[in-house]
Amino acid sequence: MAEVVFRRLLATIPVLLLVTAGVFLLLHLTPGDPIDAMMAESGDAAAKESLRRELGLDRPLHVQYALWMGRLVRGDLGRSIRNGEPVLDNVSRRLRPSLELALLAMSVSLLVAFPLFGICMPNFLLALLLIFLFGVTLRWLPISGYLDPLEEGWAGLRSLVLPATTLGLALAAVVTRTLRSSLLEALSEDWVRTARAKGLSEGAVIYGHVLKNALIPVVTVVGLQLGTLIGGAVITEYVFALPGIGRLVVDAVFARDYPLVQGVILLIAVGFIISNLLVDLLYGWIDPRIRLR
Amino acid sequence: MALANHAALAIDNLQLLDEARNVAALKEIDRMKTEPKSIRKGEVANIESVDVVDPFTIKINLKKPDASLLATLTDRAGMMVSPKVVQERGVELGRNAKGAGTGPFEFVEWVKDDHLLIKRHDNYWDKQGGPYLDRIRYRPIPDDTVKLQSLQGGEIDVIDYVQPRDVAAVKADRNVVVLDVPSLADFAYQLNFGRPPFNVKALRQAVAYAIDLEQIVKGVWLNVGFPANGPIPPTSWAYDKSIPFIRRDLAKVKAKLAEGGKPGGFEFTMTTNNIPLSVQEAEVIQAQLREAGITMKIKLVDASTLISDGNAKNFEMISFQWSGRPDPDGNVYQFFRTTPGTSFNWSGISNLQLDALLDRSREVSSQAERKKIFADVTKILQDELPMIFIVHPIEPKAFSQRVQGYDPIPDGMMRFKDVWLK
Numbered sequence: 016m017a018e019v020v021f022r023r024l025l026a027t028i029p030v031l032l033l034v035t036a037g038v039f040l041l042l043h044l045t046p047g048d049p050i051d052a053m054m055a056e057s058g059d060a061a062a063k064e065s066l067r068r069e070l071g072l073d074r075p076l077h078v079q080y081a082l083w084m085g086r087l088v089r090g091d092l093g094r095s096i097r098n099g100e101p102v103l104d105n106v107s108r109r110l111r112p113s114l115e116l117a118l119l120a121m122s123v124s125l126l127v128a129f130p131l132f133g134i135c136m137p138n139f140l141l142a143l144l145l146i147f148l149f150g151v152t153l154r155w156l157p158i159s160g161y162l163d164p165l166e167e168g169w170a171g172l173r174s175l176v177l178p179a180t181t182l183g184l185a186l187a188a189v190v191t192r193t194l195r196s197s198l199l200e201a202l203s204e205d206w207v208r209t210a211r212a213k214g215l216s217e218g219a220v221i222y223g224h225v226l227k228n229a230l231i232p233v234v235t236v237v238g239l240q241l242g243t244l245i246g247g248a249v250i251t252e253y254v255f256a257l258p259g260i261g262r263l264v265v266d267a268v269f270a271r272d273y274p275l276v277q278g279v280i281l282l283i284a285v286g287f288i289i290s291n292l293l294v295d296l297l298y299g300w301i302d303p304r305i306r307l308r
Numbered sequence: 309m310a311l312a313n314h315a316a317l318a319i320d321n322l323q324l325l326d327e328a329r330n331v332a333a334l335k336e337i338d339r340m341k342t343e344p345k346s347i348r349k350g351e352v353a354n355i356e357s358v359d360v361v362d363p364f365t366i367k368i369n370l371k372k373p374d375a376s377l378l379a380t381l382t383d384r385a386g387m388m389v390s391p392k393v394v395q396e397r398g399v400e401l402g403r404n405a406k407g408a409g410t411g412p413f414e415f416v417e418w419v420k421d422d423h424l425l426i427k428r429h430d431n432y433w434d435k436q437g438g439p440y441l442d443r444i445r446y447r448p449i450p451d452d453t454v455k456l457q458s459l460q461g462g463e464i465d466v467i468d469y470v471q472p473r474d475v476a477a478v479k480a481d482r483n484v485v486v487l488d489v490p491s492l493a494d495f496a497y498q499l500n501f502g503r504p505p506f507n508v509k510a511l512r513q514a515v516a517y518a519i520d521l522e523q524i525v526k527g528v529w530l531n532v533g534f535p536a537n538g539p540i541p542p543t544s545w546a547y548d549k550s551i552p553f554i555r556r557d558l559a560k561v562k563a564k565l566a567e568g569g570k571p572g573g574f575e576f577t578m579t580t581n582n583i584p585l586s587v588q589e590a591e592v593i594q595a596q597l598r599e600a601g602i603t604m605k606i607k608l609v610d611a612s613t614l615i616s617d618g619n620a621k622n623f624e625m626i627s628f629q630w631s632g633r634p635d636p637d638g639n640v641y642q643f644f645r646t647t648p649g650t651s652f653n654w655s656g657i658s659n660l661q662l663d664a665l666l667d668r669s670r671e672v673s674s675q676a677e678r679k680k681i682f683a684d685v686t687k688i689l690q691d692e693l694p695m696i697f698i699v700h701p702i703e704p705k706a707f708s709q710r711v712q713g714y715d716p717i718p719d720g721m722m723r724f725k726d727v728w729l730k
Contacts, residue, residue: 045613046609046612046613046616046617047609047610047613048612048615048616049612052611052612053347054345055611055615059350059353060651062345062346062347062349066344066345098403100403108419146454146457147457150457150458150461151460154461158454158457158461159454159455159458160422160423160447160449160463161422254451254454256421256422256447256448256451256454258419258420258422262450263421266421269611269612270612
């Protein structure tokens with residue numbers, strides 16, 4: 016088991032290398048410049064030049080990449096160009112809202128998908144409809160902003176209800192679809208007929224046998240979605256004014272804050288890899304036959 | 309020039325300050341001039357040195373006469389912070405400004421992208437009127453619709469800007485008060501003098517005569533703004549309302565196209581922001597030009613790319629949205645004065661007559677005389693067309709019913725000193 020995990024982690028190194036090189040190249044090939052973005056209302060060319068030199072942005076691209084990798088190997092993700100703070104500090108402050116949102120949204124989607132149905136509607140539209148109904152008209156829930164449930168308790172949970180529902184309902188559609196096809200396939204198996212033949216109730220057949228066998232594709236989808244949810248809930252974070260990772264990285268892209276974008280994408284990639292690893296380990300728990308391989 | 313001392317007066321506020329307040333003002337001006345990341349550098353570049361005269365007076369020595377400096381110091385460059393706190397906190401200051409400011413409210417905390425909290429400054433130097441509010445929480449809400457809904461839902465009390473598309477609906481809402489605050493801004497397009505087609509004056513004029521400003525302000529801006537006759541907004545003392553904005557005239561377009569050697573029309577690309585209002589405006593202009601036989605392609609970019617393209621003069625026609633400055637100088641000089649290298653003179657205009665007028669506008673101190681100079685500048689700009697001016701936007705602000713005593717000042721900043729809640 017430990018060996019499997021170790022081997023998997025080792026295999027992620029080339030993936031991460033590719034990710035860093037890809038992100039670095041794409042970012043620097045994008046037109047626009049962090050100095051211009053930062054000093055937009057200043058026409059002072061000399062000040063801009065000296066700042067560009069100070070930040071090392073005047074050097075050739077491969078040198079910048081090598082320097083960045085050199086620091087990365089020593090565990091240093093660098094500092095944000097805009098606020099001068101270490102990238103890790105920027106991210107760690109934003110991680111909690113994003114994780115809480117992701118977990119709540121995931122719970123919503125699972126709660127909805129298993130017994131019921133999902134809604135496939137663009138996030139922003141669903142968000143605005145929910146805000147209009149529960150925030151403006153009924154005034155039951157806060158419209159925007161974030162309070163930490165771990166610190167503010169109930170008020171914090173309330174602040175996450177609308178965003179988590181928005182995200183969760185959209186996700187539920189995907190989970191439901193996967194679960195349905197997977198269940199239908201499992202239901203046509205011979206052992207289902209056997210289970211029924213030996214007199215088990217329909218509930219026992221579905222929940223005791225079929226569901227567990229149909230779970231593998233669902234777990235895969237959910238695992239992939241969890242990674243997406245943490246870094247990719249940009250629209251939901253924007254609409255509800257949540258200070259999460261998605262907004263951090265999009266704002267950083269617009270400001271051409273290279274170190275911050277590179278750092279966050281790298282961390283999101285690590286998050287993806289870990290959540291996929293967990294999914295693989297879950298397979299073994301759901302279906303012991305997989306564990307043997 | 310001796311300065312009746314707004315800056316040092318503000319610094320009087322700082323209880324912690326262990327040095328004379330005027331020395332503090334001196335250090336602050338020095339920091340604006342020398343700090344590598346200072347974006348105020350250009351605004352104070354003309355200050356040679358600062359002398360301390362007495363505890364309430366500093367003397368600012370200029371390199372050249374500059375009538376715009378006083379107005380500049382009422383703006384961002386005049387906002388003094390404690391040099392002691394600057395020194396103690398270093399880069400940290402950007403996130404934690406506790407005890408550094410001189411305003412009617414004190415910094416409490418800032419959680420980026422979530423909120424900025426300030427509280428009443430009980431020792432504020434100006435004892436007349438407020439501050440009355442205990443605390444103010446600024447919340448960035450990026451989505452305009454949600455921002456408005458948060459106001460209508462009673463979650464917030466003030467929003468800084470209402471999109472033109474929402475103005476009519478908000479004005480109809482009896483729970484909300486809307487204030488139309490005219491701005492100092494000018495939204496325009498710069499034309500590149502350095503490459504075809506706009507290195508030819510007649511072709512710049514052809515485009516200007518083909519555009520229908522009234523239709524744009526009515527159809528795109530929904531009348532939340534005024535058609536622009538030049539860079540100076542109607543809110544400014546220097547605005548000359550006797551100069552009409554350029555009106556659409558298809559016969560003139562035809563003549564100018566012929567004069568420019570393109571009787572059959574020509575093609576060019578406009579670079580603009582990829583935000584709904586800018587895109588709409590570009591599409592309307594595109595249609596208006598098409599009617600005049602000119603083909604315009606639209607290149608949509610994000611804000612960073614737009615600025616880089618502008619600075620590198622990598623454009624034919626490019627959107628330029630300037631927030632405006634209290635003195636007309638801030639809307640004019642840096643855009644149209646001949647400057648080598650990078651500046652806001654993206655068009656690359658270099659006109660001796662214009663340069664002389666612009667220099668003169670800084671040297672004379674009579675407002676009436678300066679107004680006349682700026683009128684002459686506006687007329688030259690309408691003929692030379694380094695920029696095609698579109699609109700001076702209004703910046704409507706909206707309040708809940710309980711907000712009282714707000715006094716709008718058209719410089720884009722919101723002041724809450726004398727505001728209270730019913």
